[in-house]
Amino acid sequence: MLKSWRRLKRKGLAKNDEPIAKKLFIQFDALLVRYEGDKLRISVRPRKFLTINLKYGSYQKRFIEEWRAGRLRVGEVSLNETKILIPFRKDVDLTNPKDWIAIDVNESNVTGVSSNPHILRIETNLREIRSVYFEKRRKIQKLSKYKPLTAERLLRKYSDREKRRIKDLCHKVAKRMVEVAKLNGFGIVMEDLKGMGRRMNYGKRMNRRLHGLPYRKLQSYIEYKARLNGLPVEYVDAKYTSSLCPICGEKLSKAPNGRRLLKCKSCGYEEDRDIIACLNLLKRNPRCGGAH
Template sequence: MKLVVQVKLHPDAATQAALRETLALCNRAANHASRRAFTTGVKGKTSLQRLVYGELKAMGLSAQPAIHVVRKVAGAYAALKANLKAGNYGPQGSKRRATVESIPVRFRKDAAQPFDDRCLSWQLDARTVSIWTVRGRCGRIPFACSPAQLGMLTRYRRGESDLVFRGGAWYLYAICEVPVPDVYDPDGFLGVDLGIANIANIANIATTSDGIQHAGRQLNQVRHRNRRLRSRLQAKGTKSAKRLLRKLSGREARFAADTNHRIAKTIVTEAERTCRGIALEDLGGIRERVRLRKPQRVTLHSWSFAQLGSFITYKAQRRGVPVVYVDPACTSKGCSACGHVDNRNRPDQATFACTSCGFAEHADVNAARNIAARGVAGWAVSHAADDAA
């Protein structure tokens, strides 16, 4: 499996200037290639390279950086095509979709640029890197990372690394090909219910079928405080307010990612300890399916449930823990004891009380148990199909 290791560079002033000029030139070349691709309709990697390679070289790029610029542009148009097909920019004929389709893809002057081993070399023992720039090769640039990250780079680094300028600092994102263990045969499943419907009130990001609730009211308080601060800064509209908004945005993203990482690690560790698999809700189209009041919509759209699911999936994969995705329909209204489904089983947001058998439980725990049962059934069906094949 592919994992990304992020290391922080510590270049001196001259090297920083060279790196900044390099990113600016690469992205200026990317915008040129994008305009050519848009006007000619040539958007495939090989054909676009034939079209613009000489032009990019004339702009001052060396051979490998020019090739990577072409690949970056071709990848951007492939991603745009996929997003249009998925309807992420609205239906055919909508104003937003028409706007996106009417202009070429644009790249910021400091957008990330990929480098392969011909343009960038690692000296892991010395914790330095050497990288191509428009001013020539810059060597012995120190980088900082944890011992675990260094070990992963030493054993598993493969392919390209992205040079990133973010928040006034320089980073390298290195791709590592990490081997994964075989998936074991689970002794049951740990169901995970994501706290989407009640997130604005209780803020339980995830609840497991063991009755463990992750996050809570303190998390909700932090998020509401950030939202109030963001509203005040947006209303103010000054340059300093916009600068603080950018800083707040990065802080919130790191806070959400850290919280999701900790929740995912706890869930995967518990599943591995008990030799169970993990059953997750299939979140495809969740933002369109869930119907919430306007204040709750803000909270729903401000938390990355898909990120939490991806963290759980990759952490489980690294440990050989099986993961299945199940249909979340009616998991909150169905009884985990007798299977009876009725809207009246939910007298309030946090309570489940079956109108058929009388079973009562916290609503999230009941939903997580339903998800776990569907995980067992889904695993049995998939393995029966594999055995038949």
């Protein structure tokens, strides 16, 4: 930045003020950075070092352990105002992945469970968005008796806004899921929703409201982004994915101590229903090699 500013100044083209960096960011040459246990040593000038203590959570710890074991390579380290960014690189065969992630899309979240195993849950407010606009439409419809044109205009405005919010949310969630899949070299398994009634039943009124939930849209965004990144996508039969035990195959029932928990009376296995759905999807993937 300074160099180009000075050059422009010499030519008389620069504004008088010195440039201001809005985002402080520095990328280090690989030769300048060394790891010492949980510290990062950066050479600032000959025999002058800056030592930075690395703080990380359990997610990052896995990468660091993999790297110590020689299964990952470290890319170019960079530093911004609050974080040290250490990219890890791994060569993976994307056309024939070793691990798969099953993605279950439901009314309150998107859950991914991988065969290695690894759980990722993204809470979504799809249902809230739907009911907020449902209420708005209901109110506007009352208005339409007196002011039909205004009502029509408002309906169009809110329906466009709702579509946009849902689309944005679907893109964000799909992006995050595919990023994780790509980083780990996962293939993706999802339930085949075509021609299938959803597995939940909320009664007539709620069902009508939920019917329009964009499960297929979200799936198609995930599929599109996955294929763009060379990740294979498989669709498997969705029947009974959240009512059969992924361990022994017996019928599950609601656990007494939790709304979303299901329990197997036969083998005693108990788990969250969305995770169970994912485990069953993984089991059904013909390319997954029976991992669960």
